[in-house]
Amino acid sequence: MENKVLLVEDDPDFGAMLQQYLEYSDMSVEWIDDPRKMLDRLDSLSLYDIAILDVMLPHMNGFKLAELFLSSYPKLPILFLTAKDQKIDKLTGLKIGADDYMTKPCDPEELTLRLHNILKRTKIQPTLHQIIPLGNYTFDQEKMLLTHPQSGSIQLTERENKLLSYLIQHKDQLIARDDILKEVWQSNDFFAGRSMDVFISRLRKYLQRDENLIIETIRGIGFKVNF
Structure with missing residues (x-):
């Protein structure tokens, strides 16, 4: 088609x-x-x-x-x-x-x-409708919604959805920048790297109502996610 x-x-x-x-x-x-x-x-x-x-x-x-x-x-x-x-x-x-x-x-x-x-x-879509508990939030992968009981729902973009899903899959792990770029951006050039930093900052802002949801930057390596 x-x-x-x-x-x-x-x-x-x-x-x-x-x-x-x-x-x-x-x-x-x-x-x-x-x-x-x-x-x-x-x-x-x-x-x-x-x-x-x-x-x-x-x-x-x-x-x-x-x-x-x-x-x-x-x-x-x-x-x-x-x-x-x-x-x-x-x-x-x-x-x-x-x-x-x-x-x-x-x-x-x-x-x-x-x-x-x-x-x-x-065009790669989730095969199952899965709602994931995420600290004080719930994450609906199919509808791309991140919901907090007090602040309401945030409609994620396609890439925000994929990035958050990848981080959740690797919770409590040290994740290399190159691994995220390869999986989510399918590129590791300068533009993709800057784009990833912007999206990581955006997710941190979305998750700021739960102090236990941490995306820590490990300089020269990548990120440590504590979800």
Whole structure:
């Protein structure tokens, strides 16, 4: 079955080129040139397997659009494109929950490979509906919900869900950074490493209402999880 890609790109030449190349690679692509066209279609995001968002869009930048997308459909993987190779852009994308990030002009073949890697990773779903007691919290893997009796539920992203599941599987163990990157990110490059640090910080914040749930950083090695 074809993977369905939502492409939001305002450059007509670049957008047409990407759409054509991805369709040659057996993907179904819907190309939107104005982010405002998606504002009344947020309930249709589940139709897509992945979204490619240009950061520098008219009327609304790609980061803001991604936040709207993920608030409506947290499972949607997102790859950002930008003409600017600036650190602040990459960190912003990571904090929002980007699955990958490429600087324009990008190689369409490399982009296609990255999309396939993201799709391969994110389409792996839990086979059982399991609710896990986690200190004062409960963790619903299938619904991707982390719930605390006082503060309520947090809707996790696909990667947050997978990372937390991996940490729980290795509770009370010292876990090497490379092992987490290999399992959850399927990459150990600089971008993946920075992304992992952002996601670890995010999980610590989510779990802060139980002082016994600790993700300890072991410098130069990885993490020690006490769940």
